[in-house]
Amino acid sequence: MRFREYYIESRLHSTFLISGKLVRFSFFLIFIIALLTKTENLAGFGLYQTILFFMTFNLIDITSQFLFRGAYSIQWNINKGQFDLSLTQPINVLFRMAFDIIDLLDLATLLPVLAVLGFVIARLSSQVTFSGFLLYLLLCLNALLIAMAIHIFIISFSILTQEISSEIWIYRDLMNMGRFPIDIYSKSVQMVLTFLLPIAVMVTFPTKVLLGVLSWQWIMLSFFIGAIFIFLSLKFWKFALKNYSSVSS
């Protein structure tokens, strides 16, 4: 695994990037607080509950960016022949491509998220049980598995098409839909975000289980969706590898 040496060396650049991420986080947090102060609830959820959804979104989103930043440079790796070189080396290529870069800047932005998350969970302590908290952690892990599966799909697709930028940004935009509970969307959009592009499983369900409002059937289904996504992504990865033809010089 490589750290983002450039970011570490360029302190000014890193400071601006972290500040930018914190500005975005702060503005959305202020927006939610201002909105919920006036409306009192959003799709049946109160202020701290809505903030909990937002914090869980940040937790999953930032952690997956922290871990899978390597997927963003797959096109470069393919075009420059780095991918070809990896194929000849005695290391799992998928592991190398997905986890090649660890983005420490994301780790830095994770700290305030964890602080606010801890504060919100403490404020909601009357609704949070120990088993609920354990299931929350498990569903967050499940969410990271789904995020990994999606990144594997994207890497595989890039190997087939030699392009990356579009797909990763579609995923990021979809993920942003999880800033708020999926209950705000229409039934058809909810179905898509649960079964087809499981952003709800990744963000809304962990939060709901912590609040004690998710049935065991949905919990089981979440793990099942996670397993299916990992299985299919690995199948697609193998398919992409079989059909890969080198494009670098």
Place this chain on the structure above:
Amino acid sequence: MIKYLAIARITFANLLQYRWDFLISQSRIILLLITLYFLWTQVFKAKATLFNFSQAQIITYVFLASIVRQFVLISATDQIAQELQSGGKFFSYLLRPVGYFRFWFTVDLVYKITSLIFIILITSVMLNILNITLTWPTEVFSTLLFLVSIFIASLIYFYIGILVSTTGFWTSQVWGLQFLVVLILEFCAGSYFPIDVLPANLQSIIKLTPFPYLLYYPISIFLGKLSLVESIKVITIAVLWLAAIFIITKFIWNKGLKVYEAWGG
């Protein structure tokens, strides 16, 4: 004039070089629009008016902000910083028979017009699918002053873009600054929500900056939230901001030119 038309033609051809990527980048706004539409629809289930907006006004704000954003907040000026840092590329412009700012203004205009056409198509389809009727201005002056304010806003953003890129004269670490400025600017301009939503003291601070003149005030004029006198006052302040940013940009640009070293081929 002909040479700038040629620049426009080449820019357009370059834009469409990777059509799939271009189409996706233009369509990304759809998911944001869906989120904001359902969010505000949910919020207005319990309230008739909120932050001095009716549901129809806020939905109009969301869609109009997306359209205006694709025109005002689209710029190619971030590439200037890269050119200042990439061995000798900027130097080659100094030898060409084109004004450097005019060259980038032409490129910007192509980016803006192309994006505008796409966003109008996308929002039209979405408005039809979601069965939404936008709130239109009742006064003719609102439409005219809205268009004027959009034009000034585009120029303000153009010079802000160049101003940020001028840091490329002194450092290679420009991208982080550009990222930070764009994020602050998008929120303070009212890209995602009207700044009326924010706490009063934060609103007061934001209104002291040029950022609300990029989206928030033009859309407020369109929605009829400002009277004729208020609209003219807003446009006058926007022009003053434009003049101030232009002077600062020119001053720093000239300072940068003196320290510029053309290394590389």
